[in-house]
Amino acid sequence: MKRRMTSRSVSLTSTFLLLAAGGTAACDNGNDSQDEGFYCADENGTIVDEDHCDDDGNGGGGGGFFIWHSSGYRSGYPVGSRLPSGGSKFAYNDRAARSSFGLPSSGRISNGTIKTGSVGKGGSGSSSKSGSSGSKSGS
Numbered sequence: 001m002k003r004r005m006t007s008r009s010v011s012l013t014s015t016f017l018l019l020a021a022g023g024t025a026a027c028d029n030g031n032d033s034q035d036e037g038f039y040c041a042d043e044n045g046t047i048v049d050e051d052h053c054d055d056d057g058n059g060g061g062g063g064g065f066f067i068w069h070s071s072g073y074r075s076g077y078p079v080g081s082r083l084p085s086g087g088s089k090f091a092y093n094d095r096a097a098r099s100s101f102g103l104p105s106s107g108r109i110s111n112g113t114i115k116t117g118s119v120g121k122g123g124s125g126s127s128s129k130s131g132s133s134g135s136k137s138g139s
Contacts, residue, residue: 036101037073038113040092041066045083047111053092054108065092067109069101075112 040053043064052065070087077083090097095105102115 034071036069036071036115037075038067038069038101038103038109038115039073039077039083039111040109041068041083041089043089045085045087045089047077047079047081047083049079050108050111055093056107066090067092067094067098067103075114077112079111 039047040050041047043066045068048065053067066089068083068087068089070084072084072086093106098109099105102117103109103113
């Protein structure tokens with residue numbers, strides 16, 4: 001016995017396929033990475049001079065300082081201001097965390113550094129732009 005598809009079955013199947021294709025296209029925009037902004041700040045997210053997060057042995061560092069990051073951070077926040085909510089932090093001297101974001105594993109990272117290609121922890125980072133602080137990243 002041969003089975004026929006009703007017009008309702010064909011319509012539902014076509015609709016489902018169109019929705020699935022549209023959903024896939026919306027999720028795959030060809031750019032799986034996003035910009036991530038980085039700042040040196042205290043445990044509360046108040047931006048401090050980036051020298052506090054410099055672990056190269058030239059007087060920087062100390063307890064209570066972190067590198068904060070978020071895709072919502074832009075460059076240009078001044079020292080003393082509080083970072084917008086939604087960011088995450090890691091210890092300024094955590095070499096593995098720095099490397100996972102494509103940052104130098106040690107030394108100073110300029111406040112407002114934007115990394116393109118960071119995808120959360122483990123992102124490779126393909127390029128960087130320095131913020132408006134006027135100093136260069138690295139050691």
